[in-house]
Amino acid sequence: MSSKKKLSSRLSTEITRRDFLGGVLIGAGAALLSAPAPLFAAKARPKEVFSDPWTGFGGVGDYARSNGNTAAVSQAAHLIRDGHAPALAETAEDTGEIFDLIVIGGGFAGHAAAFQFHKKHGVDGRCLILDNHPIFGGEAKQNEFDVDGYRLYGPQCSNGFGLPTGRDGLSDEIWKVTGMPTGFEFAEPAFGSSKVDAPLDSFETMYWAERRFDTGYFFKDSGWVKNPWRDELRNTPWPDGFRKDMIRAFEQRKKYYQGDDFDRWLDSMSYKDLLEKEMGLDPGVAEFIDPILAISSYGLSSDVISAYAAYLLALPGTTAYGSFDLLDPSREVSFSFPGGNAGYLRHIVRYLIPDAIEGGESSEDTLNNAVNFTALDRPENPVSERLEATVIDVRHEGPVDSADYVRVAYYQDGKVRSLRAKAAVLSIGGWVARNIVSDLPVEIAAAYDEFHHGPVLVVNVALRNWKFLDRLGISSARWFEGFGTFCSIRRPMITGDSQQPFDPAKPTVMTFYVPFNYPGHGIKEQGVLARNELLSKSYAEYETEIRQQMTRMFGSAGFDEQRDIAGIVLNRWGHAFIAPQPGFYFGKDGQPAPKDVVRKGFGRIQFGHSELGARMNYRNAITEGGRAADQVMAKF
Numbered sequence: 001m002s003s004k005k006k007l008s009s010r011l012s013t014e015i016t017r018r019d020f021l022g023g024v025l026i027g028a029g030a031a032l033l034s035a036p037a038p039l040f041a042a043k044a045r046p047k048e049v050f051s052d053p054w055t056g057f058g059g060v061g062d063y064a065r066s067n068g069n070t071a072a073v074s075q076a077a078h079l080i081r082d083g084h085a086p087a088l089a090e091t092a093e094d095t096g097e098i099f100d101l102i103v104i105g106g107g108f109a110g111h112a113a114a115f116q117f118h119k120k121h122g123v124d125g126r127c128l129i130l131d132n133h134p135i136f137g138g139e140a141k142q143n144e145f146d147v148d149g150y151r152l153y154g155p156q157c158s159n160g161f162g163l164p165t166g167r168d169g170l171s172d173e174i175w176k177v178t179g180m181p182t183g184f185e186f187a188e189p190a191f192g193s194s195k196v197d198a199p200l201d202s203f204e205t206m207y208w209a210e211r212r213f214d215t216g217y218f219f220k221d222s223g224w225v226k227n228p229w230r231d232e233l234r235n236t237p238w239p240d241g242f243r244k245d246m247i248r249a250f251e252q253r254k255k256y257y258q259g260d261d262f263d264r265w266l267d268s269m270s271y272k273d274l275l276e277k278e279m280g281l282d283p284g285v286a287e288f289i290d291p292i293l294a295i296s297s298y299g300l301s302s303d304v305i306s307a308y309a310a311y312l313l314a315l316p317g318t319t320a321y322g323s324f325d326l327l328d329p330s331r332e333v334s335f336s337f338p339g340g341n342a343g344y345l346r347h348i349v350r351y352l353i354p355d356a357i358e359g360g361e362s363s364e365d366t367l368n369n370a371v372n373f374t375a376l377d378r379p380e381n382p383v384s385e386r387l388e389a390t391v392i393d394v395r396h397e398g399p400v401d402s403a404d405y406v407r408v409a410y411y412q413d414g415k416v417r418s419l420r421a422k423a424a425v426l427s428i429g430g431w432v433a434r435n436i437v438s439d440l441p442v443e444i445a446a447a448y449d450e451f452h453h454g455p456v457l458v459v460n461v462a463l464r465n466w467k468f469l470d471r472l473g474i475s476s477a478r479w480f481e482g483f484g485t486f487c488s489i490r491r492p493m494i495t496g497d498s499q500q501p502f503d504p505a506k507p508t509v510m511t512f513y514v515p516f517n518y519p520g521h522g523i524k525e526q527g528v529l530a531r532n533e534l535l536s537k538s539y540a541e542y543e544t545e546i547r548q549q550m551t552r553m554f555g556s557a558g559f560d561e562q563r564d565i566a567g568i569v570l571n572r573w574g575h576a577f578i579a580p581q582p583g584f585y586f587g588k589d590g591q592p593a594p595k596d597v598v599r600k601g602f603g604r605i606q607f608g609h610s611e612l613g614a615r616m617n618y619r620n621a622i623t624e625g626g627r628a629a630d631q632v633m634a635k636f
Contacts, residue, residue, distance in 0.1 A: 056539025059569050061144035062371045066134040068571030076390045080435050089393030089409035092418035099128045102408050104391050105427035106131030107138020108618045109609045109625030111348045113425045114383050116629040127383045132390040142339025145462040147507040147566040154460030154509040155340020156571040160201040170626040171619045178351040181363050185494040187502040194504050198475035201336030202488045202511040205476035207292050209333045216474035218553050220481050245282040249316035262321045267308035267585045274307040291485040294515035297615050299454010299577035300526045301519035306582045312615045341618050343367050352383040364496040395438040400603035423604040423632040427625045431575050447597035452523045453575040455534045457514035462567040468559035470504035483545040484514040523581050531574050578611035606632040
């Protein structure tokens, strides 16, 4: 039985207030709470957080209680999904607070909306951000470890950025105004320690920068092949025909459509159809790319994802249509802060709430110092942030056309409360937005029915050393059987005195991006199957799989999981990515694209999240959140 069926079968049709506020998982999750203790739990030190057998070890520092969607966050979201929140909202206690703008969601989009509001109203306006996690950031959060005297960091999901381009208006503006650095330094290997060429983030070598750095492919029967593309895949065990199709997919620049409306043409078919029906490639090519497609932006498999979505990522077969060329040696690679894009978001938070992070205003302080949680939500703040506040209901007070306020109900600290605002921006995913807006118009609800989402699991493994990688001569790895498909270390950014080392004999963080591909099923079914797999295992089960996979791949190079692993943090994101089907971008049968319908908003409520843009990344999140705030402020 699937996790979803287990959950539904045990959920009472009359969920009580006590059930909602109880703080325990239900259905399949309840069984996981009694799962065997993981290996690492027995070794955890007092300041390290182990939340529960499902959420697992959270690391150290301010983010230790917020590794991905924790058990508590997942439970609340599922009760909202199942329709129990509106009745609870009727029992909410009114706080008496009135804000000019309420922003729901504390990721890049939500903070961009608050930034636009603050830019227009300054200290004369009052804006409140409500976020359901214990710390701000959305998917732009970090994991932290203390290992052998070093503080180590890894991205929870959002990772990799580029310097301002001049083409991304609001993103570039926020970068400048918030004091983001304009130049970066990265650690060099200790003298004589290693010649491994490692990327500057833990994401790009899964595809875009794979040929620039030392990457290995692991084959179960034949072992490692280092930098396989440098000899045109000749050292792989793949048959000649498949190898030639792979090279044609990745390197050919032929156009299969000559019209100026190539974007609509690409959006009319799945990516798999482009590869196989238009280009005539072996089905194994799509099978090879499916995990890249899933863990990079879209969560699901190529047979249900628009070919235009693949074009936006410059994936094989699309670069001839004008997307960037990943083989261009002058193309700038991505950078990464120690905690991924958490570093960028922290700069925005500190700008909006100056006391939010302890210490001075330097970038070093912003990245490294502790969060001052008491400063986030003060009555005198022009912009405030209220954490662990799960919004369960949003509605206009009275008819939409004449309402003066929006009422928002949320759960926090065991109570359901409500407050009012002149307007609201929902900078959260569509799977939540469509379930909490009580007076959602029929056309927006229908558009949201066309929004599908895929999950991802991001795992950060703290290592006491990476000598085994140095012996193999690689920094990143891909494999084709077993747990996951890709992992990487990176060359750390220099951010002050708490510098991470870059020496094979010293600690580092290895990041795994884990897809859940179910090709051959419809888009809805793929999402359900993938999420069920992500959510159905305990921390201990995942920990065992990770240790076994690493031993299988790296054991021959001297890796010892008992000796070399210092900690493992799981970050589960059940709806990490929008999964855009053909027609999502430009519409079908003469109908508008669903994202364009949602973008219109209604009354005093507007929607702004990266899934409404071209693809989900920090720049599109900022653009969409800012756009939503501008639209709703223009009305009122």
